[in-house]
Amino acid sequence: MRAALEHKGFALGALLVGLVLLAALVSLVWTPWPALEMNIPAKLRGPSAEHWFGTDHFGRDTLSMIMLGARNALAVGLAAVGIGVGLGLPLGLIAAMRRGLVEDLVMRATDLTFAFPAVLTAILIAALAGPGGINAIIAVGIFNIAVFARLTRGAALQVMGRPFVKAALAIGKTPWRIAAGHVLPNITGVLIVQGTIQFAVAILAEAGLSYLGLGVQPPNPSWGRMLNEAQTFMFIAPGQAIFPGLAIAMAVLGLNLLGDGLRDLLDPRLRVWRMG
Secondary structure (H helix, E strand, O other), X not given: OHHHHHOXXXXXXXXXXXXXXXHHHHHOOOOOOOOOOOOHHHOOOOOOOOOXXXXXXXXXXXXXXXXXXXHHHHHHHHXXXXXXHHHHHHHHHHHHHHOHHHHHHHHHHXXXXXXXXXXXXXXXXXXXXXXXXXXHHHHHHHHHHHHHHHHHHHHHHHHHOOHHHHHHHXXXXXXXXXXXXXXXXXXXXXXXXXXXXXXXXXXXHHHHHHHOOOOOOOOOOOHHHHHHHHHHHOOOOOHHHHHHHHHHHHHHHHHHHHHHHHHHHHOHXXXXXXXO
């Protein structure tokens, strides 16, 4: 804990992510104004004591919408990373344990997935099933499967070459017992770090998809759609674009700093280098 607090990047990242998480949790029970309540006479007002971040073109309170948008962004990011870990981790372990044809099939499948970025996948899904938050989760999740499968395979192969794994094989342990008891515990740190980075990527992808109209649909607030709606009023009410943009930047920067900090704290070699 002391090392984490002394790591400036980790501490700043934790603070930024904590603020976003706090806004999302508070929005479950309270927002300054009802986020979906329209008040046309009060539209496009600047920041004030009544509306801290101003109001949009429908008179809705911008701060309340950003708080609900934080909840939606975190939900999409968590679900997308969960899909990536839940399917990519087993596939990566299978590829590392079985090798040969199985490994080639898994790796070629991930190569194919990388050929279709999350935005393009979302467009394809939207063409078939229509836009929506679930489709955005599926699109980002599919991309994350390939990321975690390749990462797990690479990290597992490194661990498989270590003496304690060879000793476990020599005494007759099955590959799957070795994977569960020796390989997985030794690659958990790498997966956690990558998970925070992919969380940031998922939030950014969700904002981009919502900006294009392919993500979370009205009336549910989304940071990306708020930016899309604000571009028409940039010179009338610039705060309508600034505040959602700052929210996206805060979440993505915080998660990236958190991931970098976790990498430094969880990797013994980096820890020793920093102490030296």
